[in-house]
Amino acid sequence: MPFLADLFEHGLLVETGVPGVYGHGREFERVRLGFDDLVTRAAAADEPERLRFPPVVPRRQLERAGFFNSFPHLVGTVFALQGDDLQERATELALLPAACYPVYPSVAARGPLTRDGLTIDTGPAYVFRHEPSDDPGRLQSFHMRELVRLGAPETVHSWQWSWRDRALELLRRLGLAAEADVGADPFFGRAGKILADSQREQQLKFEILAPIDGPTAIASFNYHQEHFSSTYGIELEGGGAAHTACLGFGHERIVLALLRQHGLDIDDWPGEVRSELAL
Amino acid sequence: MPFLADLFEHGLLVETGVPGVYGHGREFERVRLGFDDLVTRAAAADEPERLRFPPVVPRRQLERAGFFNSFPHLVGTVFALQGDDLQERATELALLPAACYPVYPSVAARGPLTRDGLTIDTGPAYVFRHEPSDDPGRLQSFHMRELVRLGAPETVHSWQWSWRDRALELLRRLGLAAEADVGADPFFGRAGKILADSQREQQLKFEILAPIDGPTAIASFNYHQEHFSSTYGIELEGGGAAHTACLGFGHERIVLALLRQHGLDIDDWPGEVRSELAL
Numbered sequence: 221m222p223f224l225a226d227l228f229e230h231g232l233l234v235e236t237g238v239p240g241v242y243g244h245g246r247e248f249e250r251v252r253l254g255f256d257d258l259v260t261r262a263a264a265a266d267e268p269e270r271l272r273f274p275p276v277v278p279r280r281q282l283e284r285a286g287f288f289n290s291f292p293h294l295v296g297t298v299f300a301l302q303g304d305d306l307q308e309r310a311t312e313l314a315l316l317p318a319a320c321y322p323v324y325p326s327v328a329a330r331g332p333l334t335r336d337g338l339t340i341d342t343g344p345a346y347v348f349r350h351e352p353s354d355d356p357g358r359l360q361s362f363h364m365r366e367l368v369r370l371g372a373p374e375t376v377h378s379w380q381w382s383w384r385d386r387a388l389e390l391l392r393r394l395g396l397a398a399e400a401d402v403g404a405d406p407f408f409g410r411a412g413k414i415l416a417d418s419q420r421e422q423q424l425k426f427e428i429l430a431p432i433d434g435p436t437a438i439a440s441f442n443y444h445q446e447h448f449s450s451t452y453g454i455e456l457e458g459g460g461a462a463h464t465a466c467l468g469f470g471h472e473r474i475v476l477a478l479l480r481q482h483g484l485d486i487d488d489w490p491g492e493v494r495s496e497l498a499l
Numbered sequence: 500m501p502f503l504a505d506l507f508e509h510g511l512l513v514e515t516g517v518p519g520v521y522g523h524g525r526e527f528e529r530v531r532l533g534f535d536d537l538v539t540r541a542a543a544a545d546e547p548e549r550l551r552f553p554p555v556v557p558r559r560q561l562e563r564a565g566f567f568n569s570f571p572h573l574v575g576t577v578f579a580l581q582g583d584d585l586q587e588r589a590t591e592l593a594l595l596p597a598a599c600y601p602v603y604p605s606v607a608a609r610g611p612l613t614r615d616g617l618t619i620d621t622g623p624a625y626v627f628r629h630e631p632s633d634d635p636g637r638l639q640s641f642h643m644r645e646l647v648r649l650g651a652p653e654t655v656h657s658w659q660w661s662w663r664d665r666a667l668e669l670l671r672r673l674g675l676a677a678e679a680d681v682g683a684d685p686f687f688g689r690a691g692k693i694l695a696d697s698q699r700e701q702q703l704k705f706e707i708l709a710p711i712d713g714p715t716a717i718a719s720f721n722y723h724q725e726h727f728s729s730t731y732g733i734e735l736e737g738g739g740a741a742h743t744a745c746l747g748f749g750h751e752r753i754v755l756a757l758l759r760q761h762g763l764d765i766d767d768w769p770g771e772v773r774s775e776l777a778l
Contacts, residue, residue, distance in 0.1 A: 236560070241553055243551060244551040273523075274640035274641075292585050299575070308576060308589070329514075350580075
């Protein structure tokens, strides 16, 4: 039986009639929330500030940050039945494509950062990518929990590299065959290939992969250099643009990788994994 | 200072540039999550089954349930840049307008219910209503936590009435001047007025109100009779259509009512309220 059908059969995911949009059954949620708590504990040493944003975001903000140019094929926008004729017309909103987007303008509004800067924890945000598929590892709507680091270049750089090891260790403790690799974003079109090659060459993105149906990115690290700080004006005290980086955990993919590794009956998982996840 | 500006000033809410779409600061989230846990404890006696759904839902499902007819002015639909020309075109998805909508078809798919039926806990779902406003009590995107009861008419009816008292007691323990009242949904247009009058007359909806800027519904009970069970075919073992009812808590409104009642500095709230919310 294909994996997706097996997940429905066991009540782990719930069909809605649209590919890539599923409900979560009780056991799936138990694992997901257990993993979320594990990240909270692992991130405590960073003393992150919790900020939470809705699954909709000003469309203008995504345009300004370049999302519409780089990933037009993934964008979701919000329409509403407007006017006396109740016709569907565009609103000011789009669907949030990654948890960290709203963080940058809101931190910029606070004024300059110290060189040590700060760490923001977005909590598990529901994000959207328009890529309908029957692959359970490629959802249209899924939870992304992001840690965002903003500060002086050396601070942000060393934070990102330390988290590469911490995240690998955390995921391997769960019994996953997790491996880090350099990655690239799915930029659109021919110009996108050049962007992706440059991203790879500069090692601005790396991912942690684990098997679902083949190796799948379950966590992703992006080093943005001055991209967001120059867009929004995030400066350092004493002058200079801040650097930013983020680390995103894909909740649903991590649960799926765990189900692939340890089986669909959570009560049969190894004791140490259940203990890590407080199951 | 208007309440909304005061909330921004204190970092409780975070501006995004679109009215009714705000981020939550750390302290707002602490209260919200504390309240969510309180509902979990209060609902434990019902032994609810946790099912969670994304903030997007098949558009067809909302059409089938009558949402487009009854509340066209509140609908949000999802468009994507599609085709070789990347034009914005409608997808199969709409934004979830209430946490309970996806519950009914998924329970229907399981087959007939016992007369005692079951209780579903949706967890805190992000829902959307297209009604841009500067009133912090009227958000476009907010958390709704719903308990949904499905079963024989007498079971569902008595569950709803028992929760009226339990919810009032729970909210009053938090120091809120909470009062129950018969309510009606904001049905669209002239025909909508007739629907709302009939709903009021049959006492199918009641709300718990507390002051924010004036009395505001912070929890809402809807008795659907056979509306959803006849739409989706939710039947009872031995024959007959199930009844359904739901109780929704509006997380953000409840936090706002608490901030109005006890002040913007959570550390100064009464000890018994902080203890209830584990703050």
